[in-house]
Amino acid sequence: MGTDDRTSDLILYDIYGETFFESKVLKDYHKEFENILIYEGLIIKKGALELLNILEEKGIKKCIASSSSREVIEKYLSYSGLTNRFDFHLSGSEVKNGKPSPDIFIEACKRADVAPEFALVLEDSFHGFKAAIRAGIRCIIIPDLIESNEEMKKLSYRICLDLGEVANMIK
Numbered sequence: 001m002g003t004d005d006r007t008s009d010l011i012l013y014d015i016y017g018e019t020f021f022e023s024k025v026l027k028d029y030h031k032e033f034e035n036i037l038i039y040e041g042l043i044i045k046k047g048a049l050e051l052l053n054i055l056e057e058k059g060i061k062k063c064i065a066s067s068s069s070r071e072v073i074e075k076y077l078s079y080s081g082l083t084n085r086f087d088f089h090l091s092g093s094e095v096k097n098g099k100p101s102p103d104i105f106i107e108a109c110k111r112a113d114v115a116p117e118f119a120l121v122l123e124d125s126f127h128g129f130k131a132a133i134r135a136g137i138r139c140i141i142i143p144d145l146i147e148s149n150e151e152m153k154k155l156s157y158r159i160c161l162d163l164g165e166v167a168n169m170i171k
Helices: 005-016 025-040 048-057 070-080 103-112 126-134 150-155 163-170
Strands: 063-066 088-091 120-123 138-141
Touching: 048 163, 063 070, 063 103, 070 088, 088 103, 103 126, 120 126, 126 138, 126 150
Parallel strands: 063 088, 120 138
Antiparallel strands: none
């Protein structure tokens, strides 16, 4: 979780071998996931709209810097109705090294014309957290599928229960 496709593929290859990619497992997974998105929709994280409104109100730049491909980012934004709510988005495939390397966050700061010490990263993965710390950017953890470990608790700027809590902090 939180790594680019290249790194994920290497991990799967190391664990399952080359025959894994020849199997239908990944194809079936992607097909089933697409069906879930089509029929059940995409859940927007609690407090996301409130946070986006506050950031827009205050003129703060907003970027998605994701390990996912550009195609996946755009698809999720479309499903969520949030396509025009961000200044730009950046995928893991657009930088040399994916998370936990800091490349994606350093590039995001360059594109936003914001120095890392004045930026803030919101993360739900350990790899993303590591990338933010390595980039010299304050990181707020919003736990999702995994709980924060001791390193995250020690080095993160804050740990928030949801994006609404971040919105209240920025107000």
